[in-house]
Amino acid sequence: MNPETLLKKLIAISSVSGNEEQIGNFLFSFLSSYFNVRKIYVAKNRLNIQATTGNPELYLASHMDTVPGKAIVREDKEKIYGRGSCDAKGCIASMICAAIALKKEGVTDFGLYFTVGEETDFCGAKKVPKEFAIVGEPTNLFPEIGQKGLLGFNVTAKGKNAHGATPEKGSCAITKISEAVRILQETTFPESSLGKTALNIGFIQGGTAINTVPDKATISCELRTVKDNYRYKRILKKKLKGYSIMYKTDYNPVMMSNKLQKTAEKTIGKKVKIARGFTELYFWKKGIIFGPGNPKKAHTDKEYIEKEQLEKAVMTYQLLVEEMKKIKGYISSSSESSAPK
Structure with a gap:
């Protein structure tokens, strides 16, 4: 055949x-x-x-x-x-x-x-x-x-619930996670013979209602890595202090x-x-x-x-x-x- x-x-x-x-x-x-x-x-x-x-x-x-x-x-x-x-x-x-x-x-x-x-x-x-x-x-x-390798991870920000009419009594997790997005986009990641590191922030989730200050927000991210993944974990730990990081995929x-x-x-x-x-x-x-x-x-x-x-x-x-x-x-x-x- x-x-x-x-x-x-x-x-x-x-x-x-x-x-x-x-x-x-x-x-x-x-x-x-x-x-x-x-x-x-x-x-x-x-x-x-x-x-x-x-x-x-x-x-x-x-x-x-x-x-x-x-x-x-x-x-x-x-x-x-x-x-x-x-x-x-x-x-x-x-x-x-x-x-x-x-x-x-x-x-x-x-x-x-x-x-x-x-x-x-x-x-x-x-x-x-x-x-x-x-x-x-x-x-x-x-x-x-x-x-390139794959390093998939979630970054979570914690806040405090409050009524939307009194946001000063709460702490907005979405605002905090927006800052994490900025940090990631401005971070310089390694390069090698495999090329440049690629970052994609593919998903964001947070909040329960339009009139409630959200107490939790999460972004799902993926790095296409060009050096051993442990290097990236060290960078993320240093850059994202105050945030929770959970790794989902980890392939060098x-x-x-x-x-x-x-x-x-x-x-x-x-x-x-x-x-x-x-x-x-x-x-x-x-x-x-x-x-x-x-x-x-x-x-x-x-x-x-x-x-x-x-x-x-x-x-x-x-x-x-x-x-x-x-x-x-x-x-x-x-x-x-x-x-x-």
Whole structure:
């Protein structure tokens, strides 16, 4: 089966996060004709798919779930359209075709690994084996060897209730939390080879009624970090004295070694880049990010992938597996990738 035909079958199966069981069962059945396949349940009716040959030292890996959208497939001469076409079922289709071709050539000791929950809580990625992975995400066929981290947190201000007619008898928590917003926006956060820190204040909540002075207000924030997250926690603790801080997500940034960068560039023939988003690379011991598709089209109403990129990805995934296996001692070593210090 070619990647275009397989991709259209995958798109036709709705797999919005939390509803991945059907696509998991399809892949289990399809891959069982070629590999040793396991269902790895991470929750009721939610399963990762692991397909292997020999004793895997590296994996082609991506995620089965998508953001909400209709499972309608259409195509023209150059593109295939539909939810998940770009993010990331195109990667899955290309990876499977590459893996089948490799096995027919006698290549062994590698695997495929497809997860659930990537678009929400990474529940599937938390179950991956601690091995090397070529992580499938739309990168326009450029290799990516690092990504920013995530530090999600709530900041809460406490005040004192009072009637809206006598605000002087209370203490307005919303006014206080507004000051926290200003402090965060004016704070200078670290930079590194991964780029600049990005701050987003995405949610604010406070108050109970228009005629009541609010006694509590909270903002929900996210930092895309470029150095170890402990540095940011120290900054926030110093800058936000008098506020309560609760951390919700805490994933450090990742940067691979120069050796891996050079191997990726030599194999693919393109300069490496840094991922703009957070991917499942964090959960693997080491790896790179690579895949067909324009990331700007992911999650959009007109999501699509170019057929030419699908075909090129099949060949490149094959080359990456073969080349990465040549540096077996490096990819299987116990040393971890790390964030810039």
